[in-house]
Amino acid sequence: MTPVAREREGRIVVDAAPATSPGEGRPLVHRMLEHSLLRYLVIGGLSFVVDFGTLYAVHGVLRVWLPAATVTAYLMALAVNFGLNRLWAFGGAAATAVGRQLARYLFLVAVNIAVTALVVPGLAALGVQYLAAKVIATAGLVVVNYVAYRTWVFGRSAAAAPETGVSGARRRRRFARRRTSG
Incomplete structure (x- = not known):
């Protein structure tokens, strides 16, 4: 974008280029993947591929008993799904x-x-x-x-x-009481 010239108090002032929106200029795919829903759907598809591929590898190639291979594939897909959703789709808590x-x-x-x-x-x-x-x-x-x-x-x-069991709200109330009583 080009700088903007306008008159202010009788003088011509040149302002910097207007700010662009956060995703402007980046490929559409990158902007779309900023939304957790699309990342969630991508992870779901990847989880299916891991499940299907693991089942094929474990049963089809290694000849492991089908029920055991199915459970193994499902657990692999669950691990991928949990990890990626936690770290990528929903912000890595x-x-x-x-x-x-x-x-x-x-x-x-x-x-x-x-x-x-x-x-x-x-x-x-x-x-x-x-x-x-x-x-x-x-x-x-x-x-x-x-x-x-x-x-x-x-x-x-x-x-x-946190694992101590004290909620964020309870912690904030304690902190507020300390500030007002001191």
Whole structure:
């Protein structure tokens, strides 16, 4: 952008170029990936690739028993998904909160498994083809999980309380009392 000339108090003043928006001039992909939703979706796709690829490698190439290979692949994908969502999609919260975040994440995984196990057969019983039912269940969970990750698993509430158990709000109240009483 070029500098802007204007008259101020009878004189011509040249101002610096107007400020550009934060993402201006950068490739669209980079600007899009600044949003946690898109990073979350990219990580979901990558997690699928890790799950699928690991299953193929462990069962298809190494000939490990299919149930064991399936669990191994799923656990690998969960590790990738948790780590990347924590560090990239949702801002890399403080290391002290990792235990709380992991517990919340694993709880959410259990809820996802239960919901999927109920919704897919339930929709199939209503006449929906089972693969379509799986897509419907997965799409719903993608939306719910994004909100849960952003607000509960990796959000401020997950990182607010250090492992000592004192919440951020309680700590601020204590600090405020000390300042006003002294």
